[in-house]
Amino acid sequence: MTPKIVIFDWDGTLIDSVDHIADSLHLAATELGFPALERDAYKDIIGLGIIEALQTLYPGLAMDEIQAIREGYGRYFFSKQTTPQNVFAGISELLAELAGANAQLAVATGKSRRGLARALESSGLGAHFAVTRCADETRSKPDPAMLMEIVEHFGIEPGEAVMIGDTIYDMDMAQRIGMPAIGVEWGVHPRARLEEFAPAAVASDMAALRQALYLA
Structure with missing residues (x-):
């Protein structure tokens, strides 16, 4: 599920x-x-x-x-605007598939609210997310404050959500509150560093991420 x-x-x-x-x-x-x-x-x-x-x-x-x-x-x-072309291949389809599976989607980012607001609109991804949290309105990763605020918003326990990210900071903050995490290899930190925080999985590509999310 x-x-x-x-x-x-x-x-x-x-x-x-x-x-x-x-x-x-x-x-x-x-x-x-x-x-x-x-x-x-x-x-x-x-x-x-x-x-x-x-x-x-x-x-x-x-x-x-x-x-x-x-x-x-x-x-x-900000001299360069985020566009749909900057979205990793397969992400838009994955978000739509998750929504079709009745999952609620959220963002937890180190970006500022100003930066995320612009990017949500210009990337075309904004409509997918029910709630978002930014570092300048709570606490920076790896403090898990933004994750706690998100699960509290939905009225669930951390173990009922999953954090997906490309950095050790994403894996660390999820681990601190017992939230499952999935690392992705196409961003900042390599598999070996992500695995130091015992994520549920590390996805090398979109197919592996779908499988980790029980969509394949």
């Missing part, structure tokens, strides 16, 4: 945006004189809220420095 509530991460899980995020972080930081980091460093923090991400990348930043990089990041990131 398909889980009652299926909760998705956004960037790297539904949307092919990892490289654009990494580029935007690099440009925003280096234009202000902060050192250029390895590309994998910028990718590794995708999934965290922007403040937590910048504190991880550049320890010791003052809040005014964080705000300056954040503003630059937003300028670079």
Whole structure:
């Protein structure tokens, strides 16, 4: 039986945006004189809220420095709009199939509310989701606060939902509250790192994800 509530991460899980995020972080930081980091460093923090991400990348930043990089990041990131072409192949069909199986769909993301609102509309995916939570309106992953808010919204227990994501932060926050998780390999973190948090499955492609969700 398909889980009652299926909760998705956004960037790297539904949307092919990892490289654009990494580029935007690099440009925003280096234009202000902060050192250029390895590309994998910028990718590794995708999934965290922007403040937590910048504190991880550049320890010791003052809040005014964080705000300056954040503003630059937003300028670079929003210079490119998310479109249906950025949705990973097979995702739209999967969401429709889940809805047909009477599953409720939600999003738990490190994006800001402003960023997610724009992306929900421009990607064409917004109508699929009954509820969404963002890092700037609750707490950043891997704190499970956003997952708890989602299950409380639906009046269910964590074990009745499933979290799907591409990062260790998704797997970690689900594990903390006993929620099953499914990792996907087409985003940020590789299978070995996702498996450290004992997910129910790690899907290498869309067919494997459908199977993990009992749709195949």
